[in-house]
Amino acid sequence: MKVSYNWLKQYLKLDMPAKDLAEKIERTAVEVDSVTLGETGLKKLVVGHILTMSNHPESDHLHICSVDVGEDTPLQIVCGAPNVAAGQKVIVALPNSRIGGNVKIKRSKMRGVESEGMICALDEIGFSKDVVPKEWADGIYVFDDNVPVGEPVYHYLGMDDPIIDLDVTPNRGDMLSIIGTVHELAAIYDQHPEIKQPVVNEDDSIDAANEISATADEQLAKTYKLRVIKDVKVAPSPSWLQITLWNAGIRPINNVVDVTNYILLKYGQPLHSFDQDKINGNIVVRNAHQGEKLTTLDEDEQELSPEDIVIADDAQPIALAGVMGGLNTQISDQTQNVVIESAIFDSFHIRKTAQRHVLHSEAAQRFERGINPDGVEDAINEAAALIHQLAGGKVAKGIVTASDYHPALPVIAITADRANHVLGTTLTIDEIQSIFDRLGFTSVKQGEGLAVTIPARRWDIHIDADLFEEIARIYGYDNLPATLPTGRQTIGVLTATQRLERASRQILEGIGLTQAISYSLTTAEKARMFLMRASEETKLLWPMTQDHTTLRMNLLSGLLDDVAYNHAHKVDDVALYEIGRVFYKDSADQIRPEEVEHVAGVITGNLTDPSWNNHVKPVDFFVMKGMVHQFIVNLGIKGDIEYVAADHYPEMHPGRTADILIHGHQVGFIGQIHPRIAKQFKVKETYAFELNMQALIDLPKNDDQYQPIAKYPSIKRDISMIVDSNVTNDQVVAVMQKRGGAYLHGIRLFDVYEGKNVPDGKKSMAYSLTYVNPRETLKDEVVNTAFEKIKKRLTADLNAEIR
Amino acid sequence: MSLRDQLSEIKENGLANISQAADLKTLNEIRVHLLGKKGPITAALRGIKELTPEERPQVGSYANKIRDAITTAVAAQRDRLEARQLNAQLAAEKIDVTLPGKPVAQGQPHVIQQIIDQIVDLFLGMGYEVLTGPEVEEDKYNFEMMNLPKNHPARDMQDTFYLSKEILMRTQTSPMQARALEKHDFSKGPLKMISPGIVYRRDTDDPTHSHQFHQVEGLVIDEHITMADLKGTLITMAQNIFGDKFDIRLRPSYFPFTEPSVEVDVTCFNCMGKGCDVCKHTGWIEVLGAGMVHPNVLKMAGVDASIYGGFAFGVGPDRFAMLKYGVDDIRDFYLNDVRFLNQFSKRGN
Numbered sequence A: 001m002k003v004s005y006n007w008l009k010q011y012l013k014l015d016m017p018a019k020d021l022a023e024k025i026e027r028t029a030v031e032v033d034s035v036t037l038g039e040t041g042l043k044k045l046v047v048g049h050i051l052t053m054s055n056h057p058e059s060d061h062l063h064i065c066s067v068d069v070g071e072d073t074p075l076q077i078v079c080g081a082p083n084v085a086a087g088q089k090v091i092v093a094l095p096n097s098r099i100g101g102n103v104k105i106k107r108s109k110m111r112g113v114e115s116e117g118m119i120c121a122l123d124e125i126g127f128s129k130d131v132v133p134k135e136w137a138d139g140i141y142v143f144d145d146n147v148p149v150g151e152p153v154y155h156y157l158g159m160d161d162p163i164i165d166l167d168v169t170p171n172r173g174d175m176l177s178i179i180g181t182v183h184e185l186a187a188i189y190d191q192h193p194e195i196k197q198p199v200v201n202e203d204d205s206i207d208a209a210n211e212i213s214a215t216a217d218e219q220l221a222k223t224y225k226l227r228v229i230k231d232v233k234v235a236p237s238p239s240w241l242q243i244t245l246w247n248a249g250i251r252p253i254n255n256v257v258d259v260t261n262y263i264l265l266k267y268g269q270p271l272h273s274f275d276q277d278k279i280n281g282n283i284v285v286r287n288a289h290q291g292e293k294l295t296t297l298d299e300d301e302q303e304l305s306p307e308d309i310v311i312a313d314d315a316q317p318i319a320l321a322g323v324m325g326g327l328n329t330q331i332s333d334q335t336q337n338v339v340i341e342s343a344i345f346d347s348f349h350i351r352k353t354a355q356r357h358v359l360h361s362e363a364a365q366r367f368e369r370g371i372n373p374d375g376v377e378d379a380i381n382e383a384a385a386l387i388h389q390l391a392g393g394k395v396a397k398g399i400v401t402a403s404d405y406h407p408a409l410p411v412i413a414i415t416a417d418r419a420n421h422v423l424g425t426t427l428t429i430d431e432i433q434s435i436f437d438r439l440g441f442t443s444v445k446q447g448e449g450l451a452v453t454i455p456a457r458r459w460d461i462h463i464d465a466d467l468f469e470e471i472a473r474i475y476g477y478d479n480l481p482a483t484l485p486t487g488r489q490t491i492g493v494l495t496a497t498q499r500l501e502r503a504s505r506q507i508l509e510g511i512g513l514t515q516a517i518s519y520s521l522t523t524a525e526k527a528r529m530f531l532m533r534a535s536e537e538t539k540l541l542w543p544m545t546q547d548h549t550t551l552r553m554n555l556l557s558g559l560l561d562d563v564a565y566n567h568a569h570k571v572d573d574v575a576l577y578e579i580g581r582v583f584y585k586d587s588a589d590q591i592r593p594e595e596v597e598h599v600a601g602v603i604t605g606n607l608t609d610p611s612w613n614n615h616v617k618p619v620d621f622f623v624m625k626g627m628v629h630q631f632i633v634n635l636g637i638k639g640d641i642e643y644v645a646a647d648h649y650p651e652m653h654p655g656r657t658a659d660i661l662i663h664g665h666q667v668g669f670i671g672q673i674h675p676r677i678a679k680q681f682k683v684k685e686t687y688a689f690e691l692n693m694q695a696l697i698d699l700p701k702n703d704d705q706y707q708p709i710a711k712y713p714s715i716k717r718d719i720s721m722i723v724d725s726n727v728t729n730d731q732v733v734a735v736m737q738k739r740g741g742a743y744l745h746g747i748r749l750f751d752v753y754e755g756k757n758v759p760d761g762k763k764s765m766a767y768s769l770t771y772v773n774p775r776e777t778l779k780d781e782v783v784n785t786a787f788e789k790i791k792k793r794l795t796a797d798l799n800a801e802i803r
Numbered sequence B: 001m002s003l004r005d006q007l008s009e010i011k012e013n014g015l016a017n018i019s020q021a022a023d024l025k026t027l028n029e030i031r032v033h034l035l036g037k038k039g040p041i042t043a044a045l046r047g048i049k050e051l052t053p054e055e056r057p058q059v060g061s062y063a064n065k066i067r068d069a070i071t072t073a074v075a076a077q078r079d080r081l082e083a084r085q086l087n088a089q090l091a092a093e094k095i096d097v098t099l100p101g102k103p104v105a106q107g108q109p110h111v112i113q114q115i116i117d118q119i120v121d122l123f124l125g126m127g128y129e130v131l132t133g134p135e136v137e138e139d140k141y142n143f144e145m146m147n148l149p150k151n152h153p154a155r156d157m158q159d160t161f162y163l164s165k166e167i168l169m170r171t172q173t174s175p176m177q178a179r180a181l182e183k184h185d186f187s188k189g190p191l192k193m194i195s196p197g198i199v200y201r202r203d204t205d206d207p208t209h210s211h212q213f214h215q216v217e218g219l220v221i222d223e224h225i226t227m228a229d230l231k232g233t234l235i236t237m238a239q240n241i242f243g244d245k246f247d248i249r250l251r252p253s254y255f256p257f258t259e260p261s262v263e264v265d266v267t268c269f270n271c272m273g274k275g276c277d278v279c280k281h282t283g284w285i286e287v288l289g290a291g292m293v294h295p296n297v298l299k300m301a302g303v304d305a306s307i308y309g310g311f312a313f314g315v316g317p318d319r320f321a322m323l324k325y326g327v328d329d330i331r332d333f334y335l336n337d338v339r340f341l342n343q344f345s346k347r348g349n
């Protein structure tokens, strides 16, 4: 709500700069979007009087004007506006002035004729085209005759009035009005403004009840009131009213419509005016019928739904209640008889209607937030009085009331103890009462506390907590002490799961992976890649973009998006991990997915930058495997870790992928991204893993025990063999472990070779075996015997040729 | 020449040779020569039998002194030569210490994670527990139990991704308030919790909006928790995350689940409160929302609002990170450009 500082000053004694006032409002009531002054940035704009005007000899639309600007000699100004005429008082930009958009005006020649400045239209001096009245939209602005020549124009256009734009929260609908804002400021500055009741001079010879009748569904309109004004003369509003409206961001239309908008600003009560002669019969407030249509004032045809509230006459809808009037009954220049409506429409319906028709009008905004039931009649009375004053005519006697609503004022009991208990203050009951006095809430002492009566204009206050807020903000949040909670002690510790997750991050970062956080919402296609279990997709009902329609069922597709982004920005080396949720559904009927924590990683390119002493090798499967393995080892999960060749992931390289099993439980997979998928994502050769983090958390962990370091020396034996190419390391190691004897302590593969000097279909493998006896020094003979046994078994079981 | 004089001459010559020895090999040869069985001292001492029995022990002990002097001189010269050799070696080993070190592979925590961890650690220290909850929520927890019934206008403040009429992507971490309140046994002690997590809004991504971002919810409920406690807690958090020079201020606001409700501003990072374009010349920047838990929220979760009450707050780690580091586009957090992520390698925040 754009609030005029000058308007507030009509009620309150305020002499601080507008900026200070705005800050006070912000700290005590609602946020302030901006404080603006129309004249800011303008220079040397004065009222000029066009003495004479002649046609430009070289142009068919330019005029040469002689303009009195209060100097000794008039200025010669060339003007091309279609509405310029001798005798007008106009906005003159003097030579070396500055107009809107920071444009400088200088003496110039226009088609050979000197022009000492410029005669301006409103939008040329900074007005938004949205608020310029139609009559001045296509030409220069013309002042009333009584404006003094030579004076700066700002005051006469309201541009010297600071405008404070309030960002009113949904609960403070009362501040969408000047009177509401005045009440608020009165509390802040402890003043007692006088707000006069309007007085209407009714014409006893005309009875409103004979002019029109109205019925209303009270569910739709708790209050519905009409007044009738006969024989008005529709004309432009006086400049004070036009200024008031355009400073509030509303375009002046005519003296009837402008009055209704003025009342909207002043009371926060939206009014609507109908041309009485265009209404067929009686008025009814009802739900729209299916299929009904209404062309609203913005000349759009609205398809109405039964959830819309309409004002209808005997024939058709004539207004979309509380949102926008109908074109069929709008006030025109020919209108003679006016019906004014002041009502309270149901906020929920209005909100839905405004959303459905995308009509967030000033009226709709107010009905959505609520209306002061005590202001409905004042508003319609003041509107009638003002129309009578500005447009003449006769105000028919009486108000036609279809429905009426005067709720009992709530009385809330509070004590100082309770207020201090909640706020942490030490206020006395008298101090609290004085705050309510300032707010204009009647309060009476009741036992230890107060019974506070809430005026109708503060319909946001229902319970004691609401009053504590009023106390706190008027007392001032700055005055609140700052303490920390006391009371019973609590222990702040991470849960086992949280500790494991934090440890996981530290391990993965230590290994060289950087944490990524990717989007959980992705495309349906990416969501279902890299599936570790069967699952249906979880889709949004109304996605915002095609890129984010479906909840991910894997982390890898997001990480591949990240790799692609890096590649697209010329970063070839990427090493990322992510811990996050994936979302599974067992069946399409299931609406709410199961959320499972996963961990995934990707590496591509080099792990470190090549350097003068760092001869890097691009990552491969085994670099990734080393990382994953270390990660799992660090988590201390009980049981063997197995890597089982897996060719069943469509998005993974079928020959370079393994399922990862711990103690027989599958926890995830590792491998190279399938080249087809890599191409699709536009990523280079990339290695990846994805694990079920929850499974890692849930699996039993090793006991916290250490193995003493053997005191006796170990003995090493190297073994080299030729085996068939398809014999795996796991097979070799299994034989060694099974047949290695009691003292075989470690098996380390130190060479694998295929090629020259090794027959086709064969490969050479070399292992280093370590034997230790923790209880005594091992004898060579013992080791030799054990070693020979292994050789024999390798030969027998794997057809190995020992070298 | 007397035997004694002969020995003196051997000594003089020997010591001179030792001090002139240029390397260890020469020095060793000199030593072996002087002290050996075929050396000059042994040779000279053959003449000892010519001396009187009284003279013999004196010359004998003089010869021993000379041997000691030579041994000492050889050791001293060896030390000198060894030191010279080492120095020569060290001089030859000189490197250009300005050559770059060998690159080390090191991963970084995501900057938002760092902020979350910092908040979590602070509140753990103050006795809070850390709770996490579902990202796919029921309307009941996300809205209704947060005092936002179906037709509440404030629902429009948060555009929501729905999966069905009742199931949605949580728009805030506040549903964890309701979930925690429902479960907590107040006979065992107060509820003090924070809940970090991802939230979703039906927003178009732009420099200041993201359809996915983070929140950390905070909630303290006990028999006597005040708004002053809220203020003190928030000051503690602001100073812990941003620095001791930062102050906060509370402004009235509106959230359906708190009453009173406040927006919390922190001293402007750019101008430290003097006023600048970043803070619209107020010296303050809005960072979070907070308030005293609305009695309806307590009642709906089955907590007796006449006995228990407290405060709640919601922090945006994305916003904190943007302010703290001057990041001007929230989308940077979710693109995972490694050049961006690896910048946040400063530890010990």
Ligand SMILES: [Zn+2]
Residues within 6 Å of the ligand: B268, B269, B270, B271, B272, B273, B274, B275, B276, B277, B278, B279, B280, B281, B283, B284
């Ligand atoms: Zn600033």
